[in-house]
Every structure is written in C-alpha cells, then in structure tokens.
Amino acid sequence: MEIPPVVIDRLPLYTRALSTLEEEGRDVVSSQELGTLLGVTPAQIRKDLSYFGRFGKQGRGYNVRKLLDELHHILGLDRQWRMAVIGVGKLGLAILGYEGFGPQGFRIVEAFDADPKRIGQRIENLTIRAANDLEKTLLKNPVDVGIVAVPAGIAQNVIDTLVKCGVRAILSYAPIPARVPPGVYLKRIEPVLALQSMAYYLKNSPRSTAAAARS
Amino acid sequence: MEIPPVVIDRLPLYTRALSTLEEEGRDVVSSQELGTLLGVTPAQIRKDLSYFGRFGKQGRGYNVRKLLDELHHILGLDRQWRMAVIGVGKLGLAILGYEGFGPQGFRIVEAFDADPKRIGQRIENLTIRAANDLEKTLLKNPVDVGIVAVPAGIAQNVIDTLVKCGVRAILSYAPIPARVPPGVYLKRIEPVLALQSMAYYLKNSPRSTAAAARS
DNA sequence: AAGGGTTTGTGCTCACAATTACAAACCTTC
DNA sequence: GAAGGTTTGTAATTGTGAGCACAAACCCTT
Known part of the structure; x- marks a missing residue:
C-alpha cells in the first residue's frame, strides 16, 4: 500500500505528543484529546493511523504505550x-x-x-x-x-x-x-x-482578522 | 481574492531562483527553465503567478528583473x-x-x-x-x-x-x-x-527503487 | 445483564490543488 | 508582412487529501 507523504510527515508529531503523555503517566488517550493537543482534527489522526492497522479500542481510545511502540516501529525509530x-x-x-x-x-x-x-x-x-x-x-x-x-x-x-x-x-x-x-x-x-512567506501575511493582513498560517 | 497558502510558500522559491539568474546577468527566463531549476512544473509556476497578475510575454517568457521586483512587492520584501x-x-x-x-x-x-x-x-x-x-x-x-x-x-x-x-x-x-x-x-x-519522517523511507525502501521524498 | 455513554474505524462527500491542453500573443526570419 | 516556432495565461479535467457521519465495539454503572 502506498501511504501519502503528508501522513508520514504527521506521524512524528503523534509520536512526540505520545511521549509527553507517557512521561505524564497517562495510560490511555483519545483521538479527540490528541487532536486538541496537536491542533489536528481527531478524524485526521484516526484516518492516518488506520493506514497501518487498528490500534485503538472503541469507547476507550488508544493505549499510549502501545501506540507509541507501534509508531516507533512503523517509522523505524526502534533503532539507531x-x-x-x-x-x-x-x-x-x-x-x-x-x-x-x-x-x-x-x-x-x-x-x-x-x-x-x-x-x-x-x-x-x-x-x-x-x-x-x-x-x-x-x-x-x-x-x-x-x-x-x-x-x-x-x-x-x-x-x-x-x-x-x-x-x-x-x-x-x-x-x-x-x-x-x-x-x-x-x-x-x-x-x-519561512520568513519570506510570513512577510506576505504580515503585509496583507489587517492586524487582527486573519487566519493563522499553517505551520 | 484568497490565495492558497501553498502558493505563498512557493513564491520565495521563485524569488531566490530569479535572484540567482539576475546575478548571472540573465534578462529573460521561461517558466520551463525556472521549473527545471527548481524542480517544479512550468504550469505550476505560471498558475501561481497568475494569481497576482500577468507578468510574462507570450513567446518570450518573463523579464527577470521585472518579475523579481513584482514578487518582492507581493511578498513584502521591499522593506525592512x-x-x-x-x-x-x-x-x-x-x-x-x-x-x-x-x-x-x-x-x-x-x-x-x-x-x-x-x-x-x-x-x-x-x-x-x-x-x-x-x-x-x-x-x-x-x-x-x-x-x-x-x-x-x-x-x-x-x-x-x-x-x-x-x-x-x-x-x-x-x-x-x-x-x-x-x-x-x-x-x-x-x-x-524531518529526520523521523525520512527514517520511515529509509526503513521501507529497497535501497534503490523508491521515489524521492518531497522536500 | 442491560442500558447509557464513549470512541474507534471507515465509506462517502466535498474541497482544493496539480496537471493538461489549447487559443492567443509574441518574436524572428525570410 | 507572412510563416514558423515559442511561450504565456487560463478553462477544463484529473487526482488527492481532509472532513463528515455513522455503525460497530467497548466500558462502566446499576
């Protein structure tokens, strides 16, 4: 299966958030919570993960430790x-x-x-x-x-x-x-x-009513 | 008019290539040449530029100096x-x-x-x-x-x-x-x-038959 | 054990960006 | 000034990713 590069680019984000959660001692997290943490929609996270398997439990969410291990394996972060x-x-x-x-x-x-x-x-x-x-x-x-x-x-x-x-x-x-x-x-x-593209928005936005640039 | 953020992100690329061309003393450049220089399709360049106006001449291409000035103005690079x-x-x-x-x-x-x-x-x-x-x-x-x-x-x-x-x-x-x-x-x-997403491709590509990652 | 409340995984729809393709415009040469 | 060869600008098409919405699955409480 061919996975879209944008998806691959988001996986490390998930990995990082999960690491933080694990350090905080969290056992389980929902796509909802992960989403607000990262500024990504929950559906996006679920769909991204579904490319690789079914890692969550309905009604409960994702086991932090397990999902983190899975992502490490998928990305090849389980080696030096x-x-x-x-x-x-x-x-x-x-x-x-x-x-x-x-x-x-x-x-x-x-x-x-x-x-x-x-x-x-x-x-x-x-x-x-x-x-x-x-x-x-x-x-x-x-x-x-x-x-x-x-x-x-x-x-x-x-x-x-x-x-x-x-x-x-x-x-x-x-x-x-x-x-x-x-x-x-x-x-x-x-x-x-990066600075040059932000300059465009600085120049063209009326000082308060603009949508934030995607980072 | 609302311009897609991806387009704004590409304009600085064009600016940089044009600067190089200007230093080399080039007067005119086609979207074709600019494209191969940057790894972007000519049509993409033309379409991106068309959001802001008509800067080229049919049968000839773009005046390097003029297009550079236009882009500087558009991006807000004509100030400190x-x-x-x-x-x-x-x-x-x-x-x-x-x-x-x-x-x-x-x-x-x-x-x-x-x-x-x-x-x-x-x-x-x-x-x-x-x-x-x-x-x-x-x-x-x-x-x-x-x-x-x-x-x-x-x-x-x-x-x-x-x-x-x-x-x-x-x-x-x-x-x-x-x-x-x-x-x-x-x-x-x-x-x-960036490293983590590249690790995915390193791990999953068979050493020679993979398409290059988009940078 | 049944019911209420969550949350996942995914088919479907929508939006938007990239590509194609071509008419119009331009230059050069004869 | 006509013809041939380029190249732009854009309408139309294609391709792809994001969001929506819901059935299925799970937990917890009573």
Whole structure:
C-alpha cells in the first residue's frame, strides 16, 4: 500500500505528543484529546493511523504505550541511525551541540570541515575530519543520514558526494533548491523561506482578522 | 481574492531562483527553465503567478528583473523587517551569526537570554538583554518577527509573551506543537521531525527503487 | 445483564490543488 | 508582412487529501 507523504510527515508529531503523555503517566488517550493537543482534527489522526492497522479500542481510545511502540516501529525509530555533519561553522556547532537528536535514536558519528583550523579539533566527543576525507571516510564507515551545514556555493557538491557514498537521507540547511536522484530523501531547513512567506501575511493582513498560517 | 497558502510558500522559491539568474546577468527566463531549476512544473509556476497578475510575454517568457521586483512587492520584501531573537544558546548564536537574513531585509535588532553570564554580552553588534525585560523592551521598541530559540519547556511561555507584545510572526525552533491565536503566524523549524519522517523511507525502501521524498 | 455513554474505524462527500491542453500573443526570419 | 516556432495565461479535467457521519465495539454503572 502506498501511504501519502503528508501522513508520514504527521506521524512524528503523534509520536512526540505520545511521549509527553507517557512521561505524564497517562495510560490511555483519545483521538479527540490528541487532536486538541496537536491542533489536528481527531478524524485526521484516526484516518492516518488506520493506514497501518487498528490500534485503538472503541469507547476507550488508544493505549499510549502501545501506540507509541507501534509508531516507533512503523517509522523505524526502534533503532539507531548514524549521521554525519558536513560543515562545522556556527551552524554546524549548534547542530553538534544539540541534545535533541540522541534521545530519538539519531547519533552524530562523524563531522567534517574544510577549515584547517577546525580539522583535528575535538568537539562533543568527536574529532573533526578534513572535508577532503569525506568520501574515503564514509565509504569505510557508512552513515545513514548526512546533515549539510556548508555555504550555499558548495552545498550541491557536498550533496552529490554524499549520494555517491550511498547516503540515502539528507538534511540540508543550505539555502539552495538541491536536487537528488530518486531513492534519496532530502529535507530542507529553510528559515529564510519561512520568513519570506510570513512577510506576505504580515503585509496583507489587517492586524487582527486573519487566519493563522499553517505551520 | 484568497490565495492558497501553498502558493505563498512557493513564491520565495521563485524569488531566490530569479535572484540567482539576475546575478548571472540573465534578462529573460521561461517558466520551463525556472521549473527545471527548481524542480517544479512550468504550469505550476505560471498558475501561481497568475494569481497576482500577468507578468510574462507570450513567446518570450518573463523579464527577470521585472518579475523579481513584482514578487518582492507581493511578498513584502521591499522593506525592512525587525526581528528579535529569544534564547542565545548555541542555536541562538548560530542564528545571530547567520548572514542570510540581512540581504533579504530581515534584520535582528534585539536578542534576549535568561543566563546572567550572557546578559550584557555584546555579540554581532548587539547587546544581549535580560529575558525579564522582554516584554518591556518589545512594547517600547516593537519588532515584526520573533525568533524563538529557547528550550522546549519555556517556549510556549515565550511565544505567549511575544503575542502579548503584538508580535504577529514567529519563527520557532522549539520542538513543541506551539499554539498561537488567529492573526498570528507561526512557522516551525523541526529537524528532528524531518529526520523521523525520512527514517520511515529509509526503513521501507529497497535501497534503490523508491521515489524521492518531497522536500 | 442491560442500558447509557464513549470512541474507534471507515465509506462517502466535498474541497482544493496539480496537471493538461489549447487559443492567443509574441518574436524572428525570410 | 507572412510563416514558423515559442511561450504565456487560463478553462477544463484529473487526482488527492481532509472532513463528515455513522455503525460497530467497548466500558462502566446499576
């Protein structure tokens, strides 16, 4: 069965909300409650989940623990994913220092930079390698995900290299419309584009009567 | 006329491609060429633009300079937008140091943090203010956009404060499903969610025969 | 054990966005 | 200035996702 990408994009949201509920000690949750928690309609949640099976009980709702496990399994979050960061500037540093990846099973195991002053430095239990060694290193020690935090000018080049090394998922912070071959998955983080589209609404809404932008 | 949000989200893409073309000295571009450049169908581009007017010439294409000016005007990029950064940790530092905002008319004019060691520090021509003074400062010197780079636990609180101060556009880096009242526009930057949805495809695609994820 | 109150899973409908397709308009060349 | 080759703008069609609504299933109380 072919599942719509929008659905896949929502599953992590559900996962996160369920984690919070579990930490609060909740046993059961309804699509209704989950919906208000996330700003999504209950029907949407139920339909999304129904693509994968029947996880709830009528009249009761979903077992938090069980649904969370199911979603982890569906998304492939029940294992560790190895990631490499390319580019250790200010942004790369922030990425290396971010504590949000590890707990979700995403571990940064390599970091690369072209600056001779950076190469060899030890940051967050990692030794920065030379960008020149990117290909050689990744071919020997493959990673699942590449995080691109280099300037726009060389980003496509870096991405091509990653693809050549068999990396099939790329998270790019570079402000370019990068292209990847079929079978490689690319997500872009684009704060400037986000700001620019919000500017439209700022400019065109009469200061109070507008509907909120979808985030 | 009511324009679909998806269309608004694509306009900044067009803007960026046109900027590149202009720097290269190109005078005219067809929807065809722009499309291949961005990975979008030509018809999509033409239709998106037709919501706002008729900017092209049959048999010729679009004048790069003119279309760029039009889009700048439509999106409200022909002015300066004032932004405040809340949270000056590693991420906040990267944001303050990013050179991609200024050239697009987005200027960071205030920065706040709760850490006494950070308060008063001078970074990138800006003096970090105390988080306690957030409300007072913004009420005196309003900003158009708030950039939230604080830990998840206090993010909703910060967002509520921003809204109270009349901030109508918020770019949030906090991993929470933040809610804002109607008339306030919120975009979230969520690298972890992006990774989690890619994990699904990594897990479920047979290593070469899958279609690329939409980015 | 029966009844009232919930909540799920899903067929159906509706809305809207993407694509197709083509007439009209434009440029260039002969 | 006519003809051939492009490319736009848009009407019409197709495709797809979101919302609605309800039967079936479950819990709890009496």
